[in-house]
Amino acid sequence: MTATSLMTEPKPVEEAPIDKDWWRGAVIYQIYPRSYQDQNGDGVGDLVGITSRLDYVADLGVDAIWLSPVFTSPMKDFGYDVSDYRGIDPIFGTLEDFDRLVQKAHSLGLKVIIDQVISHSSDKHPWFAESRQSRTNPRADWYVWADPRPDGTPPNNWLSIFGGSAWQWDSRRMQYYLHNFLVSQPDLNFHNRDVQDALLADMRFWLERGVDGFRLDTVNFYFCSLGLESNPVVKPEDFNASTAPAVNPYNFQEHLYDKSRPENLDFLKRLRALMDEYPGKTTVGEIGDSQHQLEVMAQYTSGDERLHMAYTFDYLGGVFSAAHFHKSIAATEAAAPDGWICLAFSNHDVVRHVSRWAAHGQEAAFTRLAATLLMTMRGSVCLYQGEELGLKEAELAFEDLVDPYGIEFWPQFKGRDGCRTPMVWQAHSANGAFSTANRTWLPVPAEHLLHAVDTQDGIDGSVLEFYRALLRFRKAHPALAKGSIMLLDAPGNLLAFEREFEGDSLLCVFNMGEAAATFPLPAGMAPRDAGCPGVTTSPTAGGIALEPFSAYIGLL
Structure with a gap:
């Protein structure tokens, strides 16, 4: 008998079966990349910095991370204006940095969801640069263009969420283009099949790189009516300021023709077919429609042909009362009994919920109550960075603002900067140990330093330890997840x-x-x-x- 004969072929390692429904009841931790961890000292968070903090996220006990956009962008809307859907903006790092982040997250048992902003692009995207050159070029119909009325005014009364008309004149084409947000964010024309194909190909690019899903920004804005009809005036009894602040005239219209169009359902089927090629991947859609959001959510999530889940603005605004929550839960269950909601109390677009709801002053008790309620309602859960520390909305001076939304409607609406300030890791380090820069992109609030991670880590009774224990409790009870x-x-x-x-x-x-x-x-x-x-x-x-x-x- 020889030594060789004693050797046996190594048994192949059996991979764990893919849980296609891991997202159902999952807890997703939202990271706003500009504000999580700055590794290179330029005052802006980056991918290497996020990777260095993933052990903290995994220790929290969540199932996945959601990264707000890190694509190449002129940053007029801080990444929600994409100029290259396959590139990483240099401010955040490189594609290799992104790959290492995904690898590290997966090694810690964390899924990775990325923001996909496809209702519009940046005006610096090569597609738009070509589209605006003439009415006959190959991408002339890739964006929503329209002729003026005979008097030169825009084709209809549609409004931008960021203020003013949703139409911008372009002197080269002698036409208006649609922008539901900033002038520099032209809307893509989803009625053009080539546009759909290009966007789905860009999403496939990231699926091939190992991402586990997409958070779909403004998912109900993909299509507008081909007839470009003017929106009717909203009825007083239907007035709702959950999509836009009350001072924004956007609320004065019933948005029948500029969003939430039935044509979107067929595109979502195409998107879901792509996702189903990659078992275990998921989608969560943001539905901004104050008048029809439950109806739209039901359409988008019921069955298994469209989105896996969606979240509305029911709990990102409104009031903190039993009556409101009872009504919203009942309405959701009635409208979409086989749909799936993703619950969130805070995110990068709204005032942090401790400030928004805890006007009574009992913030310590409220913070724990709100966390317990969020973790026990039916649905998946999104936690926003710093929520686990009990952070409140930061009060910033006007000269510190960078958000164009807040600058436009100041002072009645202060914008989104107050919820986007840097994460605080160490109370007695410069910039809360977020960055070594002399000046960070947004200031680090002194009040937030009192709640830094190192002041709560391992401390019985702290908000951070409460969240950790609550997440362990949720995992121990399947009833809370599914x-x-x-x-x-x-x-x-x-x-x-x-x-x-x-x-x-x-x-x-x-x-x-x-x-x-x-x-x-x-x-x-x-x-x-x-x-x-x-x-x-x-x-x-x-x-x-x-x-x-x-x-x-x-x-x-």
């Missing part, structure tokens, strides 16, 4: 519901008011402690007594 939800009758400012999945059943009760209250237990219900962090209340014969801004989670 279960059904049944609303219960509750008095006053109490919200109550049951979550259930394959025998895992939980009773969730929230006192969303400033006064103590009691939830009367339904006949025959006898919940017991579920071990949820921060919950100390126990049921008695008279029901469940809850202090202001507290929660009870019990096993059924």
Whole structure:
């Protein structure tokens, strides 16, 4: 017998089966790249910096990260104006830096979702540079162009979310082009099949590089009406300022013709077909439509032919009350019983929810209550960087603003800079250890330093440790990730519901008011402690007594 004969072929390593539904009930941590970690000292966050902090994100206990745009861009809207859908802007790094980030994230068990901004491009994109040259060039119809009215005015009354008309005159073509946002963000013409093909090819590029999904910016803005009809005036009873601030005249129109068009459904089928070529990939769409958002969400997420999930502005605005949440949950379940929502209280576009909702001053209790509510509602969850620290909206001086939206509507609307300030890692380091630069792209608020990661890491009772414990609790209960939800009758400012999945059943009760209250237990219900962090209340014969801004989670 020889030594060679004793050798055996190594057994192939069996790869774990792909969980195609990992996104259902997942917790996604949103990173705003400009503000997470600056590694090269220029005052702006970058991909290498994000990679260096992924251990912190994984330790938090989330399932995935969502990166706001890092594509090549002139940065008029800070990356939401893309000039190359396959390039990384040098301010963030290189494609190789991106690949290393994905590799590190995957090694830590984190999925990677990237922002895909395809309703419009930058006016610096080569497609638009060619399109605007003439009415006959190969890409002449790649953007939404229209002739003026006989008097030279725009073709209709459509408005830009960022202020003024949604139409901009171009002297070369002697036509107007559509821009739902900045003048420098011309809208792509999705009625042109070649445009769809090009955008889907760009998305395939990133799927091939290993990304796990896309967050689709303004997903309901892809198509406008070919007839270019003017929008009607919104009825007073339908006025809703959830898509745009109340001072923005954009709210005065019912947006029937400039977005949420039925033609979008066929394109979303094409997009889903692409995604299905890559098992385990996902999509989450942002739906900005204050008048029809539940209807649109149902259309976009029901079944398995369009988006996997979508989020609306129901909880990114509105009021923090049991009545509002009860109504929104009921409406969502009725409109899209087989759809899937992605829940978020804060993101890079809205005032941080602690500042938005905690006007009563009981911020410590409120922060924990809001986190517990977010983690127990039905849907997937998006957490926005710094939310796990309990950060409030930063108050910035006008001269520090860089957001064109805030500059346009100042001071009644201060824009989005207050929620985009740099992450704070160390309380006593320059710039909170975000950057070594003398000046960062937005200032680091002194108040935020009091809540830096190093002041909370490992500290019992801190907001950070509360979030970590809450995420562990969520993972331990399948009902919270994938279960059904049944609303219960509750008095006053109490919200109550049951979550259930394959025998895992939980009773969730929230006192969303400033006064103590009691939830009367339904006949025959006898919940017991579920071990949820921060919950100390126990049921008695008279029901469940809850202090202001507290929660009870019990096993059924």
